[in-house]
Amino acid sequence: MKKFDKDKLIIGAAGPVLALVSSFVLTMLVLLATGLDPIEPIRLMIENAGYSDIQVLIVNQTGIYYLAALGVALGFRMNLFNIGVDGQYRLAAMVSAVVGASVELPGPLHILLIVLVAMLTGAFWAGIAGILKTSRGVSEVVSTIMLNAIATSLIAWLILPKNLGVQPAGSNDLTTGKIAESGWFPGIDMGQGNGEIYGFTFVALALGVVYWFALNRTRFGFDLRATGESESAAQASGVDAKKMILTSMLLSGALAGLSGMPTLLGDTHTYSLSFPVGVGFTAITIALLGRNNPVGVLFAALLFAFLDKASSSLDVEGYPKEITQIMQGIIVIAVVVSYELVRRYGTRRQQQKVGEELAAGGALKTDKEVSA
Amino acid sequence: MELHGITKRFPGVVANRDIAITVRKGTVHALIGENGAGKSTLMKILYGMQKPDEGTIAIDGEQVAFSTPGDAIARGIGMVHQHFMLADNLTVLENVVLGGEKLHGIGAKARKKILEISDAYGLGVRPDALVEDLGVADRQRVEILKVLYRGARILILDEPTAVLVPQEVDALFDNLRELKAEGLTVIFISHKLGEVLKVADDITVIRRGTTVGTADPRTATTKQLAELMVGSELPSPETRESTVTDVPMLQVEGLTLLETGITAVPQVSAARVVSPSDTYVHESAEVGRKLLDDVSLTIHKGEILGIAGVEGNGQTELIEALMGMVSPDAGVIRLDGADLSAVPVRKRREGGIGYIPEDRHRHGLLLEAPLWENRILGHVTEAPNSKRGILDLKAARQDTERIVREYDVRTPGIDVTAASLSGGNQQKLIVGREMSHNPKFLIAAHPTRGVDVGAQAQIWDAIRDARREGLAVLLISADLDELIGLSDTLRVMYRGKLVADADPATITPEQLGSAMTGAASGHLEGGEQAEQSAQPEQSEDGDAR
Numbered sequence: 001m002k003k004f005d006k007d008k009l010i011i012g013a014a015g016p017v018l019a020l021v022s023s024f025v026l027t028m029l030v031l032l033a034t035g036l037d038p039i040e041p042i043r044l045m046i047e048n049a050g051y052s053d054i055q056v057l058i059v060n061q062t063g064i065y066y067l068a069a070l071g072v073a074l075g076f077r078m079n080l081f082n083i084g085v086d087g088q089y090r091l092a093a094m095v096s097a098v099v100g101a102s103v104e105l106p107g108p109l110h111i112l113l114i115v116l117v118a119m120l121t122g123a124f125w126a127g128i129a130g131i132l133k134t135s136r137g138v139s140e141v142v143s144t145i146m147l148n149a150i151a152t153s154l155i156a157w158l159i160l161p162k163n164l165g166v167q168p169a170g171s172n173d174l175t176t177g178k179i180a181e182s183g184w185f186p187g188i189d190m191g192q193g194n195g196e197i198y199g200f201t202f203v204a205l206a207l208g209v210v211y212w213f214a215l216n217r218t219r220f221g222f223d224l225r226a227t228g229e230s231e232s233a234a235q236a237s238g239v240d241a242k243k244m245i246l247t248s249m250l251l252s253g254a255l256a257g258l259s260g261m262p263t264l265l266g267d268t269h270t271y272s273l274s275f276p277v278g279v280g281f282t283a284i285t286i287a288l289l290g291r292n293n294p295v296g297v298l299f300a301a302l303l304f305a306f307l308d309k310a311s312s313s314l315d316v317e318g319y320p321k322e323i324t325q326i327m328q329g330i331i332v333i334a335v336v337v338s339y340e341l342v343r344r345y346g347t348r349r350q351q352q353k354v355g356e357e358l359a360a361g362g363a364l365k366t367d368k369e370v371s372a
Numbered sequence: 373m374e375l376h377g378i379t380k381r382f383p384g385v386v387a388n389r390d391i392a393i394t395v396r397k398g399t400v401h402a403l404i405g406e407n408g409a410g411k412s413t414l415m416k417i418l419y420g421m422q423k424p425d426e427g428t429i430a431i432d433g434e435q436v437a438f439s440t441p442g443d444a445i446a447r448g449i450g451m452v453h454q455h456f457m458l459a460d461n462l463t464v465l466e467n468v469v470l471g472g473e474k475l476h477g478i479g480a481k482a483r484k485k486i487l488e489i490s491d492a493y494g495l496g497v498r499p500d501a502l503v504e505d506l507g508v509a510d511r512q513r514v515e516i517l518k519v520l521y522r523g524a525r526i527l528i529l530d531e532p533t534a535v536l537v538p539q540e541v542d543a544l545f546d547n548l549r550e551l552k553a554e555g556l557t558v559i560f561i562s563h564k565l566g567e568v569l570k571v572a573d574d575i576t577v578i579r580r581g582t583t584v585g586t587a588d589p590r591t592a593t594t595k596q597l598a599e600l601m602v603g604s605e606l607p608s609p610e611t612r613e614s615t616v617t618d619v620p621m622l623q624v625e626g627l628t629l630l631e632t633g634i635t636a637v638p639q640v641s642a643a644r645v646v647s648p649s650d651t652y653v654h655e656s657a658e659v660g661r662k663l664l665d666d667v668s669l670t671i672h673k674g675e676i677l678g679i680a681g682v683e684g685n686g687q688t689e690l691i692e693a694l695m696g697m698v699s700p701d702a703g704v705i706r707l708d709g710a711d712l713s714a715v716p717v718r719k720r721r722e723g724g725i726g727y728i729p730e731d732r733h734r735h736g737l738l739l740e741a742p743l744w745e746n747r748i749l750g751h752v753t754e755a756p757n758s759k760r761g762i763l764d765l766k767a768a769r770q771d772t773e774r775i776v777r778e779y780d781v782r783t784p785g786i787d788v789t790a791a792s793l794s795g796g797n798q799q800k801l802i803v804g805r806e807m808s809h810n811p812k813f814l815i816a817a818h819p820t821r822g823v824d825v826g827a828q829a830q831i832w833d834a835i836r837d838a839r840r841e842g843l844a845v846l847l848i849s850a851d852l853d854e855l856i857g858l859s860d861t862l863r864v865m866y867r868g869k870l871v872a873d874a875d876p877a878t879i880t881p882e883q884l885g886s887a888m889t890g891a892a893s894g895h896l897e898g899g900e901q902a903e904q905s906a907q908p909e910q911s912e913d914g915d916a917r
Binding site for chain 1: 721741
């Protein structure tokens with residue numbers, strides 16, 4: 001049955017390739033329409049990606065996106081749309097930064113504490129949506145979007161100097177105070193001022209493996225995927241739907257909470273007003289593009305990190321770097337359309353193939369039946 | 373009408389090959405064949421939904437080519453689909469004129485025309501009844517009228533009896549005879565051989581996409597037809613020797629389930645007037661209606677208990693309560709002595725309940741997942757599928773191969789998705805899966821629905837074999853022959869209650885049918901026919917669909 005596997009691979013790759021090619025073409029058309037050279041910005045971005053310091057930035061950003069996208073993908077695998085990854089990520093970063101700055105512990109313990117607090121905070125924030133869904137039937141799409149807004153206000157209030165925040169002297173910024181060095185996650189210095197790769201990036205990669213194993217090799221993962229593919233069939237098979245919704249919401253939130261860790265533990269060591277936002281939204285696109293598959297999501301995260309970081313010098317050359325945002329936006333639409341097209345094609349093709357193979361070998365079977 | 377050398381290829385598959393049929397004017401022509409034999413494709417070609425690759429169609433000696441159903445309608449061909457295409461919230465009149473407004477308008481003229489057709493063919497259709505208030509048999513008559521209204525002279529009926537109880541089938545056949553008497557031609561697609569012999573003037577048999585023979589209904593027997601149809605002997609659902617023991621396996625006492633969330637005002641019984649046209653207007657759901665009403669039953673080891681009933685009378689709820697998917701408001705369920713009343717679904721499955729669901733696509737399979745994952749479904753915690761929370765893919769795949777082999781699931785491999793198998797093969801996979809865990813008690817809901825004759829026999833065999841080993845089976849089926857043939861004990865369910873019991877050795881499908889519509893209750897004795905014939909058919913299943 002090797003043939004089916006090869007087919008599956010080709011069909012699996014066809015979706016993202018189709019989406020990317022069409023979004024590239026559309027982006028070029030947008031550039032043309034605004035009277036700009038459509039090739040030059042892309043050439044510049046590829047050239048930028050050749051520099052070591054940009055490469056470090058891309059790798060670091062990939063880790064951040066990867067964690068957040070895994071959180072989204074986990075929900076997607078059972079048809080839960082956790083749109084609230086961004087809020088969970090920010091709140092978790094903020095709370096864990098506060099806790100991290102307020103204690104001093106031996107190295108590994110300090111880091112472990114911060115990471116645990118981040119996971120719990122993310123899980124808690126996502127869990128609210130989970131409980132609302134299981135007890136009241138509130139759509140998680142609506143509740144997580146609203147929780148994003150609430151998280152924004154909550155953080156703005158908590159970070160006020162009269163509450164948990166600190167205002168560094170001579171600055172307009174508000175922070176949560178510096179985490180002591182014992183709570184810094186060691187990175188790999190790339191030398192010559194190229195910066196360092198966050199150590200947490202490797203944790204992210206390891207979690208990709210854990211994600212794969214948990215989903216594909218455990219009972220829990222099977223139940224989760226079954227629920228995503230057919231809720232009614234999963235329920236009849238003995239899956240407790242409510243428990244499953246709540247568990248995956250909590251796990252999704254915990255992963256979202258982790259996605260703030262590379263930045264917090266490896267770079268800023270504090271949560272401030274300038275802490276990156278929007279990671280959770282980009283992660284939705286990345287999870288879609290990567291088909292919720294740990295390897296696919298990794299490549300998608302890499303691509304988006306590249307678009308983000310390699311585009312920074314476009315402004316200097318006279319090209320709006322917003323074209324990368326246009327491109328990311330087009331990818332979302334293209335992904336949804338092309339995946340559905342490919343899925344339908346694949347199903348039809350397989351049904352045909354099965355029919356064909358049975359027609360070829362079917363005559364034998366019938367003869368056997370007659371004699372039986 | 374004549375068809376010659378019709379061939380239709382889909383990429384890689386030949387659906388129809390060199391089909392030749394001659395339909396005489398003014399006759400009922402039956403087209404029979406197994407599921408997947410190519411009947412539907414042929415009908416789609418006749419109705420202009422698909423174009424043949426080769427071959428010719430001639431009507432009244434004149435060659436025609438249809439590229440849309442519109443062309444076919446213009447030529448006087450009308451189709452009554454198996455699944456009704458009616459808008460529930462519109463009246464009969466509105467449904468009939470919908471899309472055909474140009475013919476006779478939408479007002480008085482259309483109403484007159486409808487009544488005219490209805491009277492001419494004895495259809496008894498009331499133009500102002502809401503379709504949602506009509507039972508299945510009435511809806512079917514509306515469909516037929518809709519086609520006649522558009523001037524059809526040739527009617528194609530796709531499995532028209534699949535949804536009817538025996539009495540309704542007889543009424544339909546009377547209608548068909550009327551149509552025939554008026555010079556109309558009826559093409560009747562079916563795989564129920566007894567019915568075909570009753571109503572058809574000519575019979576054409578299709579097997580593997582081609583016409584394999586014709587038969588004269590006056591001389592042919594069901595056995596001969598079936599052999600033509602499958603190319604082998606007809607399976608029978610008869611269970612030979614009794615294996616019933618006196619060890620109770622499943623005991624259900626006083627199971628009651630109330631409908632929730634319905635707040636419609638109970639209607640006064642005036643709405644229940646049965647009109648002369650035998651249309652039945654069912655009352656709206658009452659608050660807290662009992663979906664299951666004090667259901668008590670015991671199934672012993674080695675016993676098959678069959679439940680007859682028009683769909684929607686509580687069978688689904690009974691299954692869901694037994695599986696633990698809904699929690700009943702009262703009652704006790706005991707399996708092999710252990711109280712299951714408050715146990716979740718998974719524990720019940722682990723405790724030895726096998727489940728062949730009535731809707732395999734919704735409850736039995738992950739359509740987009742490969743066969744081996746479907747083999748795990750429902751038994752993820754049991755050997756050989758997993759050990760200590762970790763899936764054992766190798767063992768699960770091996771066991772899938774075994775099921776495919778032993779239960780003759782026709783598939784090129786276990787990595788194809790469940791969706792790419794035919795219904796019969798999907799069902800065989802489910803049966804194989806459920807039997808692989810040595811259940812003590814099996815719920816078999818419509819185990820052979822939409823399954824071809826060959827697979828049907830295999831599924832019956834599997835159930836019979838397990839029964840011999842001491843399995844207790846709850847069989848729910850709309851196929852009365854299957855119920856009577858397989859069951860050791862029969863019960864009739866009507867409005868959530870077990871209203872009658874019968875001995876499958878003496879009961880006839882007609883007697884069961886009348887109990888199913890609420891016309892008879894208590895213990896049904898074979899041979900007692902009076903009560904049922906005195907009561908004209910009451911279609912009772914308006915809320916079932």
